[in-house]
Each structure stands twice: as structure tokens, then as C-alpha cells.
Amino acid sequence: MEYHHAAEMNGVVAEYLNMCIESKHNGMHREEKEKSEDENKLSRIEKAYTTVLSELGEDVDREGLLRTPLRAAKAMQFLTKGYKEKTQDILNDAIFDENHDEMVIVKDIELFSLCEHHLVPFFGKAHIAYLPNKKVVGLSKLARIVEIYSRRLQVQERLTKQIASAISEALEPAGVAVVIEAVHMCMVMRGVQKMNASTVTSVMLGRFHDDHKTRKEFLALTMRK
Helix, strand or coil: CCCHHHHHHHHHHHHHHHHHHHHEEEHHHHHHHHHHHHHHHHHHHHHHHHHHHHCCCCCCCCCHHCCCHHHHHHHHHHHHHHHHHHHHHCCCCCEEEECCCEEEEEEEEEEEEEEECCEEEEEEEEEEEEECEEECHHHHHHHHHHHHHHHHHCCHHHHHHHHHHHHHHHHHHEHHHHHEEEEEEEEHCCCCCCCCEEEEEEEEEEEEHCCCCHHHHHHHHCCCC
16 A cells, blocks of 8 residues: 555656656747747847948948947847836736825936837936825836836827826726926927927826826926926
């Protein structure tokens, strides 16, 4: 009886070890496949930049431009890395139960993004507030949410809404407010070329939308220098 029990246990252990080995192998295979796909994408982007420079009349073989297509490809991948990131991945271990219902504000969060119309930068600051509903989030995670959505091809109006919606979905607060102030290089470097123009967008959800006093308090605290 003991022999059969031991044999059965050994079989279970062997099966478990095989499952672990198989899982590890599959994980390594998946990582290798993703790495290969990333390298292929980088190569294709590099070739595209080579074509652009050539069509602009540049000599892509001159010393100063030899590695420019590769550097530009890597830069573009970094500037759009938000496509590969999800808010759930950064917030799962940073939401805490807390009996606090007063306004929480994080302001002057620096942001850099690319205008999807001309692929030139716009940059500025985001101001975020939320009214907790028994849950609070690590303050740095609000800045990470801004980073995720700004590191994509964007328009400022959508960026503002995406940040507000992500916070609302994650925390289910009584209200969320987001204001972004930014300078768009597509207005400075080209087009109308207005050096001092800036754009302000806002999204108010929950009590910030419904309650004038709450909204006024947020705007007063945010604009205070």
C-alpha cells in the first residue's frame, strides 16, 4: 500500500515538474519570438527613415547620417512606448483602502507627446485631482498614467480624456478632474508660427462636473503658483 502511494506521489511530482519545465520553455519561446518581432519592426522603421532622408535630397551615406535612421527608429519606438503599456499593470499593487474622501491633487506633471497630425512634439503640464471613494492610489502612479497615454501619437483633447477615464475606471472615485496646458510645436515651428500660443484642455467627471463649488476649488488650487 505504501509502495503504491509513494509511486503515485512520484508520478504527481514528475507531472508537476514537467508542467513547470514546459511552462518555462513556452515563456522563453514567447520572449524570443517577441524579441525577434521587435527587431524586425526596428529594422523596417530604420529602412523607412532611410527612404525619407533620401527623398528629402540627403546623402544617406555621408558620415553624419550613417546611423541616423537607426537612432531615429529607436527614438520613435521610445516616444510611442505607451502602446505596449496598460494602466492595470502599474496600478494593481498600488490601490489601497483608505477612509479619505477629501480632494487629492497632483499638479505640474510634466508631459511630452507627439501630435498625430504632423508627428512633431507638444509638451506641457498635467494637473490631476480625484475625490476618493474609500480607495486611494500611490501618487506616483498618476504620473505614470500620464506617461502611458502621452507616449503615443495624440491630440491633446483625447489625451486629457484618456487620463481622466483611466483614473475613473481604476479607482471608481466620486469625481476626477484633469487639466492639461501644452505648447504645440506644429503651431510654433510651422503653420501660423505663434511662439507664445498655448492650449488648455480639461475633463471633469462626477462631482467635478456636477458641483460648481468642487470644480471651482480644484481650479483655484491648481492655478495657484
